[in-house]
Amino acid sequence: MPTARRTRRRWGLRITAGLAGLVLTVSGAGHAMVGTVTDGLGRVDPFHGLENRPDAGRGLNVLLVGTDTREGLSAEERAALHVGNTACHCADAVLLLHLSADGDRADIVSLPRDTYAELPEHTFSMTGGHHDAHPDKLNAALSHGGPGLMVRTVEDLTGVRVDHYLEISFTSFMRAVDIIGGVRVCTTTPLEDGYSGLDLPAGTHTLDGAKALGYVRARHVDGGSDLGRVERQHRFLAAFLDQVLDSGTLLNPGRLKDTVTALTGSVSADHGLGAEEMLDLARAVSDLTTGRAHFGTVPVADPAHAVTGLGSTVLWDEAGADRLFRALREDRPLPAPPAGETPAGDGTGAATRAPAPTTADEFTC
Template sequence: MPARRRRRWGLRIASTLSALVLTASGVGHSVVAGVTDGVGRVDAFGGLRDRPDAGSGLNILLVGTDSRDGLTEDERARYHVGGASCRCADAILLLHVSEDRERVSMVSLPRDSLTTLPAHTMPDSTERHEAHDDKLNSALSHGGPQLMVEAVEGLTDTRIDHYLEVSFVSFMRAVDQLGGVEVCTTEPLRDAYAGLDLPAGTSTLDGPGALAYVRARHVDGASDFGRMERQQRFLAAFADKAVSGGVLLNPGKVAAMAEALLDSVRADEGLDAEQMLELAGLMRHFTTASAEFASVPVADRQHEAPGLGSTVLWDEKAADRLFDALRHDRPLPRPEPDPGTPAERPAAPADGAQDTTGADEIVC
C-alpha cells in the first residue's frame, strides 16, 4: 500500500476516533460545548486505588453496551435485540492516542475474558460482592463504569485516562446520520440471530444493518473473534465516511448528529469541551500519522471456568508485550516469529489472536 494512502487512513481514523462524541477541529467551541453539556456523565474513576502509573499518550476505554433504552418493543424485535438487557459490555476496546498525536492504536478486548473482579457493591443497591472470578463484560453490570475501568486496568496494567460508553441506540443513530456506511466482504455473511444477511461484495449498511454486522456471533466458528475483527473494520469504514463526507468539519452536521446521540452516550467528567478541542486540533495537523488495530492474544478461547462456562484465557506473555507497547507509547508489536518458521513466511498468531493490522489493511 503506498505511503500516501497509509497516511490518509491514519488521518481519517485518528481524526474520527479522537472525537468520539462527534466533534472535530474547526467546529468551534460553542458547538463542542453544546455537545459535551448534553452528554451523560459518569464517575468512572472516583475511589479507585492502586492504579497503574500514567504513561505517555492518552488511553480511552470505549465500551459498547447492550442497552435497549429508547427502542420500542417492535424495534427490538425488528433489530433482533429482543429480551432484557443484562447491562453488560457488548464491545470493549482500548484506544491509545500517542503523545505526539501521530499514531492511533486500537486494541479489542474479548468480552468473555476471564478475570477477577475486585470487591464491589452492586449498582443501585447495598449488595456487597467479594472479589471473584467472572467474565470481563460483567464488570459493567456488577459495578458500573468504575468497576469496568478497574477490571481493565487490572488485566492490562495500563492506566485509563477517559471512559466513553455508547449504546445500541446511539450506534444506529450515528450510522443513519452519516447516511450509511460501506463495508465489503469476500463471502456472504449470514446470522439469523443478529438479523445479518449480506451478499459477497460491497454493501452500504444503515443503522440496524450496521448493528447486525458488528453484533453477529454465528457467522462462522470464530464467534467473538470474528466479531471483533468486523467491529474494527466497521470503525475504519465509519471514520472514512465521516471525514471524506465532511461531517466532522461541518458545524451544522455535527450539531445534528450530536442532538440525535446525546441521550445514549455517557462519558467521564474529565472529557470536556476544552480537552476535545485540544485533541481535535492536534489531530487536524497530522501529516504522517498511522492507525493500527489488534486483538488481545489468547491462549485458550474456550476455557471452562466453574460456574461461568466457556471463557477466554489470555496469552499472558504476548498480552504483556502488547500492553507494554501502549504503556511506553510505542507501535503495537508484531507476533514473535516461530524459530522453525522460514524467514519469508510470517508466523501464525497465537490461538484466537489477531496480528497487528494497519488501517489500510482492513477497509474496502
C-alpha cells in the same frame, strides 16, 4: 478496487484534510458548539474511590465501552433488531484507545468481551449487596459494578491507567450510522446469524444503522469466535471513518453537529472529558493519517476456555498480552506477534494469537 498504495495515498490526503477541517470547525465555531455537545453527554464517575491504580504513562488512554442497553427503542424496534426486551447492562464491546504523547499515532486495542477476568470486590449495582472478588467474563464488570468496576477490571488486566471513559448505547450507534448515510463494508464470504439478524451475501454492502448493529454484534458467524467479532468491529470502525470523510461531515458544521448530537443522546463520559479536553484531542490528532492509526487485539492462549458456571471464555496469552500492554504503557507502537505462533483457534492446542496490528488503510473496501 484501488491498490493498497492508492488506498493509502487516498486515506492520507482525506483524513488529514478531514481532521484539519474538524479542528477549524470546532475552533472557529468556538467553544459554544463543543460546549453544547458536551452538555448533552450523560456523566458518570468511573474513577471515584479507585486505589492502587497503575502509574500514568505517556500519551492518553480512553476506555470505550459499547453497551447493550435498549433504552429509547420501541418494542417493535427491539424485535426488528433482534436485541430482545431485556438488557443485561453488559458491555457488548470493550476497546482501549491510546493516543501517543506526540500525537503521531493512534492505537485501538480490542479486549474480547468474553475475556476470563477476576472481578475485584465490589458493591453489586443491582442490589447494593457486597460481592467478594470472583472470576467472571470481562463484559459482566459493567453490570456488576458499573463504569467504576469496568475501569478497575481493565486496569487490573492490562496494567494501563485509564484517563477517560466513554460509553455508547445501541441507539446512538444506529443514529450516527444513519445520519452519515450508511457505512460500506465488504466480505469475501456470506455472513449469516439468525440471533443478530445479520444476513449478508459475499460482496460489498452499504449498511444502515439497523444492519450495522447486526454486523458488529453477530456472535454466531466465524465459528462463534469472539475474535472474528472483534475483527468485524475493527473493519466497521475503519469504514465508519471512511464514510464520515467521504460525506464531508467534518467540513460541514451543521452536519457535524447533527452527527455528534446523535451520538451524545445516549453517550456517557467521565466528568473530566469536557469541551476543553475535546478541543485538545481534536488538535492533537489533526496531523494523523490512517497509516498511523492501528487496530490490535489481545493475543489469546485459548479462545474457547471452558469455565464451570461461566461457559466458554477467552483466555489471554499472558506473555503476548504483557508485550502488548507494555508497549501502550511505554507509548510505543503495537508489537507484531513473535514468529512461530499459530493462528488463533486452529485447534492444535498450541499457544494462539490474535491477528497482527492492522492499519485502517487495510480494512477499507
